[in-house]
Amino acid sequence: MVSTLSLDAINTLAAMILLADFMLVASSRMRSLTRIFALQSLAMGGLAAVVAFETGAEHIYVIAVLSVALKAVVIPRFIDYITEKIQVNREVEPLIKIPGSLLICAAITILAYFVTEPIMELGTAITSNCLAISFATVLIGMFLMVSRKKAITQVIGLLVVENGVFLAAISTTYSMPMVVELGVFFDIFVGVVIMGIFAFRINRTFETVDSTVLRRLKD
């Protein structure tokens, strides 16, 4: 039987993840973006640990630790390092203003709830009600990617999408098999490194990381 304490912990962490989504959308500084992302990953790791504790599946502990180490420590630091290195200015530069973005994200969350509600009713997992939040996280991550100008903010959007997928896997099936998760982590890590280098190169070539400028062809 699931203890109410774990259920409360799961609910609180899930609410924190959703809150972090909105904070990401609301923040206007690059620094706070990475910090909030680290916080969200920390909550994600905590949630995975609680699930591991409740189900007794040991491989989830490993995944939780890896998730915290990689997404809450290594990747945010790396992104901070890149931003510092390429001397990009610290404003986020959204294409859609922040109040508008927040309202769109609120609409996205409600949409995610209505889309996942029939599935959540069928779910038997203790975390099944996190599915709506994971769906919202994926969609808000995508929204971050399309509505922010800088290449680095788009990387963060992609990472948020990955967090959402991770949460979806945990909340429906108590996470994917170990091999798959490890593969995903590796993929994300390499992806971020490559994108970091890309951002660096883009900055060197075009003297900006504003992705709207990249549309113009250059000889």
Added chain:
Amino acid sequence: MLTSLVQTLLILALSPLFTGLIRKLKAYFQGRQGASVLQPYWDLAKLFHKDSVVSQDASWIMTATPYVCMTAVIAASFMVPFITTSSLGFVGDLIVVVYLFGMMRFFMALAGLDAGSSFGGMGSSREMTVSAIVEPTILLSVFTMALISGTTDLSGMSQSLATTGFDLVRPALFLALAAFFISTLAENARVPVDNPSTHLELTMIHEAMVLEHSGKHLALMEWSSMTKLLLYLVIMANIFLPWGIDTDLTVLGLATGTVAIILKLLVFSLAIALVESSMAKMRLFRLPNLLTVSFSLSLLAVISYYIL
């Protein structure tokens, strides 16, 4: 009936004290000695001894507004549980309270326009811009508490949360509390939104609207604003964190209720003073950012109530 009368009188009598307390705490954080905590009482007493001057172009709205504002806050304080939750809520619920404040704001904005001075109109338009986002935020965040406790009656909400212990605590509660706190700052002309102690034309919202009032009218306006601030703090203390409030009208219960509410109000005053001393006033054009953040917090509170 008697208890709500006593509570209303208490709220009206104590409201200048808490305004004075916040000013004193702010002065302390800024390294000043500051005026006495009782200074707002002296200010009100002085204003009540003076005559009101009303512009000859002003209509009846100008003279009616102070009384409308005062009546609105008195009526609202009848419905808000202060020390005890019992024998209250005989006339209205949270929606009435929110719209009593709405009526107060409406008349203040009208009076700002009525006198015909340019500052008054500016203040009115700004106040309405701010309240367009703040009002739904307040409704949504209090609705979250209504969902959690299963009633829209303010004292009923307070009672059901206080008596069931911590079982009803959900993430939604804290999201709604955060949203309500930001709205409290915005509604009561506190620092990130408005500066309560300035008369600089470009920055003021609330002060611009009451600029044309004087004497007894000004005293009523000031007193109703102070009472409104205290009412918001009391709602925050007793609806969102009602533990300790008296529910059965015993001597022991009333004693703990009094101590609990005083402690909670002290903490909130400290929080407001801290926010006011550590933050700068926001530019008017950046305000929608903060206000939509608080709006989406309250929306999130409602959503997370349904999801989780």
